[in-house]
Amino acid sequence: MTNLQQHPEPPAELEAEPVVVNLGPQHPSTHGVFRLRVIMDGETIQDVEPIFGYLHRGTEKLAEERSYTQVVTLTDRLDYTAAMSNNLAYVLAVEKLAGIEVPERGMYLRVIAAELQRIAAHLIFVGFSLDELGAFHTPLLYGFRERERILDLFEMLCGARITVSYMRPGGVHQDAPVDFWPALDRFLADMPHYLDELQGLIAENEIVVARTKGLAVLLAAKAINCSMSGPVLRASGVAWDLRKQDPYDVYGRMQFDIPVGANGDTYDRLLVRLYEARQSLRIVAQARKEIPGGPVRTQAPFFIRPPVGEAYGHVEAPKGELGFYLVSQGGISPYRCKIRSPSFINLTALKEMLVGYKVADLVVIFGSIDVNMGEVDR
Amino acid sequence: MTYGAGIAKGLMVTMRNLFRKPTTVQYPEERLPQHPRFRGEDFVWYEERCTGCASCAKYCPLGIIKIVTSPSGTQTQEGEKYRLEVFDIDIARCMFCGLCVEACPYDALHMGSGFERGRYARNDLTIHIDELKSAPKRPSTWFRPQLEAKGYDPFSGETVPWQGVSRASKNDPTKEEMDSRWVERQ
Amino acid sequence: MILAGNSLYRNIYGFFVGLLPDGLSWLGLVITGLILAFVFVNALMIFVAGVVYLERRVLGRFQSRLGPNRVGPFGALQPIADLLKMVFKEDVVPAAADKLVFAAAPIVMVVPALAMMAVIPYGKNTFVTDLNVGILFAIAITSVSSLGIFMAGWGSANRFATLGAMRGVAMLVSYEVPMLLSLVGVLLLGGTLSLVGVVDAQRIPFILLQPLGFLVFLIAATAEMNRAPFDIVEADSEIVAGYHTEYSGVKWGVFQLAEYGAMIVSAAVLVTVFLSGWQNPFVPQGWPQVLPSQLWFLLKVGLVLFLLIWVRATIPRLRIDQIMGFAWKILFPLALLNLVVTAVEVQLVPNPNTWQLWVLVAINLAVAVGAVVGFGAAFGRRRTNPTASVTLVSLQAEVVR
Ligand code: SF4
Numbered sequence: 001m002t003n004l005q006q007h008p009e010p011p012a013e014l015e016a017e018p019v020v021v022n023l024g025p026q027h028p029s030t031h032g033v034f035r036l037r038v039i040m041d042g043e044t045i046q047d048v049e050p051i052f053g054y055l056h057r058g059t060e061k062l063a064e065e066r067s068y069t070q071v072v073t074l075t076d077r078l079d080y081t082a083a084m085s086n087n088l089a090y091v092l093a094v095e096k097l098a099g100i101e102v103p104e105r106g107m108y109l110r111v112i113a114a115e116l117q118r119i120a121a122h123l124i125f126v127g128f129s130l131d132e133l134g135a136f137h138t139p140l141l142y143g144f145r146e147r148e149r150i151l152d153l154f155e156m157l158c159g160a161r162i163t164v165s166y167m168r169p170g171g172v173h174q175d176a177p178v179d180f181w182p183a184l185d186r187f188l189a190d191m192p193h194y195l196d197e198l199q200g201l202i203a204e205n206e207i208v209v210a211r212t213k214g215l216a217v218l219l220a221a222k223a224i225n226c227s228m229s230g231p232v233l234r235a236s237g238v239a240w241d242l243r244k245q246d247p248y249d250v251y252g253r254m255q256f257d258i259p260v261g262a263n264g265d266t267y268d269r270l271l272v273r274l275y276e277a278r279q280s281l282r283i284v285a286q287a288r289k290e291i292p293g294g295p296v297r298t299q300a301p302f303f304i305r306p307p308v309g310e311a312y313g314h315v316e317a318p319k320g321e322l323g324f325y326l327v328s329q330g331g332i333s334p335y336r337c338k339i340r341s342p343s344f345i346n347l348t349a350l351k352e353m354l355v356g357y358k359v360a361d362l363v364v365i366f367g368s369i370d371v372n373m374g375e376v377d378r
Numbered sequence: 379m380t381y382g383a384g385i386a387k388g389l390m391v392t393m394r395n396l397f398r399k400p401t402t403v404q405y406p407e408e409r410l411p412q413h414p415r416f417r418g419e420d421f422v423w424y425e426e427r428c429t430g431c432a433s434c435a436k437y438c439p440l441g442i443i444k445i446v447t448s449p450s451g452t453q454t455q456e457g458e459k460y461r462l463e464v465f466d467i468d469i470a471r472c473m474f475c476g477l478c479v480e481a482c483p484y485d486a487l488h489m490g491s492g493f494e495r496g497r498y499a500r501n502d503l504t505i506h507i508d509e510l511k512s513a514p515k516r517p518s519t520w521f522r523p524q525l526e527a528k529g530y531d532p533f534s535g536e537t538v539p540w541q542g543v544s545r546a547s548k549n550d551p552t553k554e555e556m557d558s559r560w561v562e563r564q
Numbered sequence: 565m566i567l568a569g570n571s572l573y574r575n576i577y578g579f580f581v582g583l584l585p586d587g588l589s590w591l592g593l594v595i596t597g598l599i600l601a602f603v604f605v606n607a608l609m610i611f612v613a614g615v616v617y618l619e620r621r622v623l624g625r626f627q628s629r630l631g632p633n634r635v636g637p638f639g640a641l642q643p644i645a646d647l648l649k650m651v652f653k654e655d656v657v658p659a660a661a662d663k664l665v666f667a668a669a670p671i672v673m674v675v676p677a678l679a680m681m682a683v684i685p686y687g688k689n690t691f692v693t694d695l696n697v698g699i700l701f702a703i704a705i706t707s708v709s710s711l712g713i714f715m716a717g718w719g720s721a722n723r724f725a726t727l728g729a730m731r732g733v734a735m736l737v738s739y740e741v742p743m744l745l746s747l748v749g750v751l752l753l754g755g756t757l758s759l760v761g762v763v764d765a766q767r768i769p770f771i772l773l774q775p776l777g778f779l780v781f782l783i784a785a786t787a788e789m790n791r792a793p794f795d796i797v798e799a800d801s802e803i804v805a806g807y808h809t810e811y812s813g814v815k816w817g818v819f820q821l822a823e824y825g826a827m828i829v830s831a832a833v834l835v836t837v838f839l840s841g842w843q844n845p846f847v848p849q850g851w852p853q854v855l856p857s858q859l860w861f862l863l864k865v866g867l868v869l870f871l872l873i874w875v876r877a878t879i880p881r882l883r884i885d886q887i888m889g890f891a892w893k894i895l896f897p898l899a900l901l902n903l904v905v906t907a908v909e910v911q912l913v914p915n916p917n918t919w920q921l922w923v924l925v926a927i928n929l930a931v932a933v934g935a936v937v938g939f940g941a942a943f944g945r946r947r948t949n950p951t952a953s954v955t956l957v958s959l960q961a962e963v964v965r
Pocket residue numbers: 437438439440441442443467471472473474475476477478479
């Protein structure tokens with residue numbers, strides 16, 4: 001048999017080649033069509049290269065061809081889990097540009113809609129995060145069950161569930177129907193229990209904690225340098241929320257707290273959103289109590305002709321600071337429309353957050369940034 | 379906090395849900411209620427009300443409403459009216475934003491409440507004028523506060539005649555009145 | 565030897581030998597074997613179909629939806645519809661695949677589940693053969709499935725599949741150690757390696773005498789059958805479908821059969837070893853029984869399967885390094901502790917009478933609770949409430965406009 005003496009010396013260290021794996025664009029957990037070219041050593045990630053653009057629809061260019069009101073319908077499709085917030089950011093920019101006043105009731109309705117949308121978006125986020133952690137769709141379906149209530153409310157408000165096109169420069173297109181308010185009260189009464197249940201299912205679960213605590217810590221300085229915003233930034237310990245720092249509509253009158261994470265890890269990013277949903281409930285309840293009567297919309301003409309100039313309107317969208325920068329040359333459509341999408345900018349630190357972790361962590365970390373490809377590729 | 383308490387809590391949550399009634403319904407047999415405001419397909423269009431002004435076509439962000447009119451002096455309406463030859467809505471591209479309905483100054487176009495317009499060919503998705511004329515008139519109350527004020531529900535099966543959807547507070551003129559006005563003006 | 569004990573095999577063989585002329589008794593053996601193989605392969609398929617259906621229904625209810633309910637009454641024919649779909653699907657073989665290995669992997673996967681069916685006692689006197697090394701056989705034959713996983717992962721020439729296969733082999737091999745060790749306690753108590761004998765040896769279910777062993781075995785068995793929270797082998801959110809990413813059609817169906825077959829068989833072994841098998845837990849043996857013993861066995865297996873489904877509906881997946889750490893740092897010492905305690909007890913009280921038995925139960929329960937709590941405390945010493953890391957900050961709104 002083999003002569004051991006003649007056997008060639010094994011190399012001092014076994015040579016191993018890094019493997020290139022394409023995660024996406026067709027992968028179960030890339031939140032749409034996102035491609036990550038991952039270079040791995042075994043299971044450990046050495047390098048990542050994100051590749052975007054699969055969902056590019058040219059929203060910014062399309063906006064230049066449409067009148068100011070028509071663009072509202074395009075904004076629905078940016079972050080399709082948070083259409084109300086997109087509407088709001090856009091109409092704020094137009095109102096600034098054209099100097100349109102908004103009636104009180106309109107502002108309150110917009111705040112209610114935007115906060116409900118935030119709850120819905122966070123429910124989706126929590127569900128999908130847990131799905132990526134491997135819980136077999138249960139939290140996801142619970143989240144969707146509760147989000148359904150919110151979508152029902154949207155249907156009452158504006159006749160659509162996802163692509164709402166609810167807001168118009170100068171308010172909202174229509175007042176809420178009479179049966180909306182009792183339904184909202186029922187929702188406000190039920191929702192805290194739902195959130196308790198969801199939190200009970202995941203927040204203290206040892207496996208969730210073991211998987212996410214200390215994972216992909218994003219330091220506050222780094223987050224600020226990368227221009228991150230929204231829950232990702234707040235989880236890193238920076239109490240930055242545009243609803244407080246630059247209160248638009250009637251947020252200045254609302255009492256609410258900002259959940260802030262201590263560690264900036266994936267767990268904090270998860271929990272901050274759960275807590276934020278509760279704060280949103282508080283805001284909705286206050287707005288519901290304080291809402292005055294009156295008109296909901298300034299009768300701005302359909303074809304608005306703002307003066308020559310530029311304006312930037314931004315809101316605290318569920319995923320971070322969503323801003324619309326509009327340039328007007330006096331025409332009926334914006335000369336230039338630039339969208340500052342939180343999802344895209346929050347991806348800046350993706351590589352630093354991923355390198356050194358395992359594939360199983362990759363999807364969790366990527367999910368914890370909560371991107372939406374409709375918004376990243378625009 | 380001992381280890382396992384969190385998992386036990388989670389197990390209890392799922393166990394509670396096991397004995398709850400499921401949230402899903404079996405769709406074709408059982409339907410969830412829709413709000414009267416639901417913006418859906420099969421637009422409701424009243425030929426009697428439409429003047430052929432094409433505001434709807436102009437306001438549509440996608441430009442998918444095709445209107446062809448020809449002048450017609452024979453109409454005994456208030457003022458001159460165009461005869462509509464083509465009124466096509468290309469539902470395949472429509473996003474049900476409702477801007478066309480918002481734009482219509484004469485309350486001639488309304489959203490519908492359906493959502494089941496599956497077809498095998500794209501061309502079949504276009505709603506032509508004949509279909510719009512003959513379809514049962516069950517307008518959605520979206521952007522039509524006058525319908526909402528009446529408590530109209532498109533799902534009750536009731537249809538609304540063209541006189542009933544006006545936003546004008548005064549009563550619509552009768553045919554005789556309109557005829558006489560037209561004669562006066564001539 | 566092969567006919568030892570009062571087995572199904574012997575009964576059927578006896579029937580055929582009566583019909584056959586002298587000198588042809590080997591033919592009787594062959595015929596009996598074929599009949600039993602036919603019956604058991606089909607029985608496994610039917611049980612797998614049933615379990616898949618039940619799992620989907622129960623998971624559906626856990627998740628507040630209905631689950632399959634269209635095909636047949638209550639959707640009960642769904643597995644048949646699925647089977648038809650799988651049969652008619654195109655069987656895609658990747659161009660770069662190692663064709664032979666790719667095709668052989670599903671078969672290698674399904675054999676252990678089938679082979680295991682031979683040694684499990686399904687009821688009083690209902691077993692194919694009473695193998696005197698039954699437990700050893702069970703453990704040995706289940707390890708074959710890790711080979712199947714690796715063949716599938718390697719043969720498909722897909723990086724996700726290879727990743728899944730590597731994870732699978734690492735995990736399955738590690739979890740075999742605590743699994744086997746947790747069974748040694750039972751062997752000491754029962755004094756037999758035969759699965760049939762183990763049932764008879766349980767005057768009270770061994771779960772009472774071996775709570776720690778039961779826990780370790782349950783967790784290790786869950787890992788062995790790639791169920792949540794140990795389903796890293798086919799973690800759908802990470803590596804698409806793991807080792808069977810490239811499989812489709814019937815081959816994928818065979819994987820599914822193997823997976824669920826392994827699940828059923830492992831549950832059956834668990835029931836046999838720790839839950840007194842087919843014995844009625846309320847009415848002692850020897851008393852008149854109302855329900856047949858086979859039904860009790862089925863009920864207990866169903867209970868274990870329900871537990872597995874419940875866990876799957878609730879718990880997220882662990883990471884590979886956490887899984888390996890869990891096996892070697894927690895399960896392995898626990899199994900060893902259980903073994904030592906049991907060995908001492910067996911040495912001190914070789915033939916316990918009834919009250920001694922209950923004293924042992926109390927001691928073992930105390931040891932189990934102590935060990936679990938002790939380990940929990942050791943690992944969670946610095947553990948505070950995890951939700952404390954997020955705090956609410958109230959800010960004053962700055963009106964800067
Ligand atoms: S609903 Fe919107 S997209 Fe559809 S026809 Fe009307 S304006 Fe155009």
